[in-house]
Amino acid sequence: MAQRADIYCGGCGTALQFCGACGAPNLADSDTPYCHVCGKLTKAYDVEQAERIQPSVEKMQICPLCQKVIGGSMETCSYCGAKLTHRREGPQAALDPRTMKVVLTMIEKVTEAKNHAEYNVIDRLTALMCDVALPEGRPRDAQEWSFSDQLRILTLIFEYVRDRVAYRGEAFGEHVRWSWETVTAGGDCDCKVVLLATMLASLNFRRMRLLILPGGLYLDSRTGTKKKIQGHVLLEVELGDVSSVENQFVVSRLDPSCQDCDVNEISATIAPLLPNFYRIPIIS
Numbered sequence: 151m152a153q154r155a156d157i158y159c160g161g162c163g164t165a166l167q168f169c170g171a172c173g174a175p176n177l178a179d180s181d182t183p184y185c186h187v188c189g190k191l192t193k194a195y196d197v198e199q200a201e202r203i204q205p206s207v208e209k210m211q212i213c214p215l216c217q218k219v220i221g222g223s224m225e226t227c228s229y230c231g232a233k234l235t236h237r238r239e240g241p242q243a244a245l246d247p248r249t250m251k252v253v254l255t256m257i258e259k260v261t262e263a264k265n266h267a268e269y270n271v272i273d274r275l276t277a278l279m280c281d282v283a284l285p286e287g288r289p290r291d292a293q294e295w296s297f298s299d300q301l302r303i304l305t306l307i308f309e310y311v312r313d314r315v316a317y318r319g320e321a322f323g324e325h326v327r328w329s330w331e332t333v334t335a336g337g338d339c340d341c342k343v344v345l346l347a348t349m350l351a352s353l354n355f356r357r358m359r360l361l362i363l364p365g366g367l368y369l370d371s372r373t374g375t376k377k378k379i380q381g382h383v384l385l386e387v388e389l390g391d392v393s394s395v396e397n398q399f400v401v402s403r404l405d406p407s408c409q410d411c412d413v414n415e416i417s418a419t420i421a422p423l424l425p426n427f428y429r430i431p432i433i434s
Contacts, residue, residue, distance in 0.1 A: 157178075165177070172185060205253065205254075206430070206431060207244060207245055207430050208222040208430075209427075209429075210425050210426070210428070210429055211224075211234075212425055213230060213234065214232070215230050216229050221359075221429045222429070245364060248364075249323070249362060251323070252323030252340065252362075253430055256344050256347075256360060256383070257360070259327075259329065260344055260347045260432055263328065266330075268328065272329055272330060272333075272349055275349060276307070276352045276353055279303060280353070283302050283306050291353065292355045292356075296391055297390065297391035300390075301413075304387060304389065304413065308346060311345050312342075312406045313409075315333060315336055316337075317342070318341070321380060322338065322339070322340060325337070326341060329348035332344065332345040339383050339407040342407050343383050343406060346385055347385055350387065357387065358388075359386040359431050359432060360432060361383065361403070361424075361428070362383050362429075362430060363379060364428075365379060365381035366379065372422050382420055384403055384405050385404045386402070387403075388401055388402075403416060
């Protein structure tokens, strides 16, 4: 790893490092290896380290039989079971640096939440919901629940985040809050998804993915017109029945920033753009 120079902010004395690509100053002890201006790797991180933290990224595709939007690498449609004989081959398209930085920040805030003292806010919330929705004595572990219990808890948590947490119309990725901060202060779509994913992860929901739409101009297939989107994120969760010998999973998509959306409903503005989303697993 490259050694950083001893450079400090003249105002507060914080150690700085300069991006090798654009020259912008960054915090030397930042948790992310990416420049906050251009999104490229800063000098203090080597390429091998960056590759280790890069999540896999895949573009979405449409099942030719049922017309549902599914992950681009899937060989069988998770909705209708059709075998996909014309899968996209080769490497998937990469996200732009800024969107990738937002993705890495969101994943960090979900997977590292348990390391913070404030995490007890999430523990108390999820424990309360389990006490309300599950029979007494049932373990707080999604891997030991039936499909119906998983769906009941997922719906309860989703409705809490959708209805009880204030929405803040900020630019996509501008402020990605820790989950306990979002509980008290509210947040944009990215903050709400971090809160939702953290609460589900605390109950051992394992199969979760971010569905990311980078900001830009997109063609609305219904109207034929172009839409300018600031960026959006959804949460995809796979629910499985532990009693099933086939170990099959059912996909649920959640849009907690849409006040009118239930589980598996996407806002009318976003739904036509689903094939443009990228699918990224939350690393746990």
